[in-house]
Amino acid sequence: MSDFVHDSIFKDAFLRASHHYIDALELPDIHTRRSSDAQELADSAACINNRMLQSFAADLTEQQRSDVLNSTLLAQLAADKAYPKDAAGRYDIKGWYSKFSEVLLNLGWVSQNTAFWQYKIHGESFTADKAILEIINGLLQNNALLLAQATINALKNLPENDSKLTLFKFNTCSDQMGNISLGVCTQKNGLIEYNFAALYLETKKNFKQILFIDFSTSDFKLFAGTNTITLNPDVYSIVREQVVQKLQDRVGSYLAGLDI
Numbered sequence: 001m002s003d004f005v006h007d008s009i010f011k012d013a014f015l016r017a018s019h020h021y022i023d024a025l026e027l028p029d030i031h032t033r034r035s036s037d038a039q040e041l042a043d044s045a046a047c048i049n050n051r052m053l054q055s056f057a058a059d060l061t062e063q064q065r066s067d068v069l070n071s072t073l074l075a076q077l078a079a080d081k082a083y084p085k086d087a088a089g090r091y092d093i094k095g096w097y098s099k100f101s102e103v104l105l106n107l108g109w110v111s112q113n114t115a116f117w118q119y120k121i122h123g124e125s126f127t128a129d130k131a132i133l134e135i136i137n138g139l140l141q142n143n144a145l146l147l148a149q150a151t152i153n154a155l156k157n158l159p160e161n162d163s164k165l166t167l168f169k170f171n172t173c174s175d176q177m178g179n180i181s182l183g184v185c186t187q188k189n190g191l192i193e194y195n196f197a198a199l200y201l202e203t204k205k206n207f208k209q210i211l212f213i214d215f216s217t218s219d220f221k222l223f224a225g226t227n228t229i230t231l232n233p234d235v236y237s238i239v240r241e242q243v244v245q246k247l248q249d250r251v252g253s254y255l256a257g258l259d260i
Helices: 002-006 008-024 038-043 062-082 093-106 128-136 142-156 163-172 240-247 250-254
Strands: 046-049 052-056 109-118 177-188 191-203 220-231 255-258
Touching: 008 093, 008 240, 038 062, 038 255, 046 062, 046 142, 046 163, 052 062, 052 142, 052 191, 062 093, 062 177, 062 191, 062 220, 062 240, 062 250, 093 109, 093 220, 128 142, 128 177, 128 191, 128 220, 142 163, 142 177, 142 255, 163 177, 163 255, 250 255
Parallel strands: 052 177
Antiparallel strands: 046 052, 046 255, 109 220, 177 191, 191 220
């Protein structure tokens, strides 16, 4: 991919196509439930990013962390706009993830391994935090898995009235549905590799938080997904500034750092 970046013909073609695509993206209106501190995000090894919990290996630079946060936030917001919730708070989850993946592709991310299935729970109840850790266990090893576990614990240990927890609840739950993702970013062969797992839950009862509470297995439908995507930082640098401009002030409204 580095040869691609230094080839002026292909670089210009990617630049024109990506800039046109980003310009045409529609995003939801900015909401101002909280405003994140830029330095807090820069210093954090884990973040709430809309409905995603993301953590970063120590060898990623501040710029690389910012690139991951901004590009995946833009993809989420474009998917939110394309597949809005209905009156019952539900939406087309497969369509949502299709749009999410499409945006990432146009920003330079490459999908390596994608899976989506109806998740079966054994027993009479479950908690989503345990389920998503079980799913991501198949993607991660050693320190990366410890990062994922530490991120879940950091969210769990927040006070009930913490604005970060309020942000996460607001973005991941709506009456009888919830959608969350947990992932870890590492470096591999000069690329940023992002492994993540996702859960989508529909229930018969209203709820205000998807993690750390018991759900009865008789009252819900549960779908799971996993993906491994990679990003060449040199390729992303072509669209970096336009992504920042497109997001405008949304970063402060949708992101929050976590201490792990």
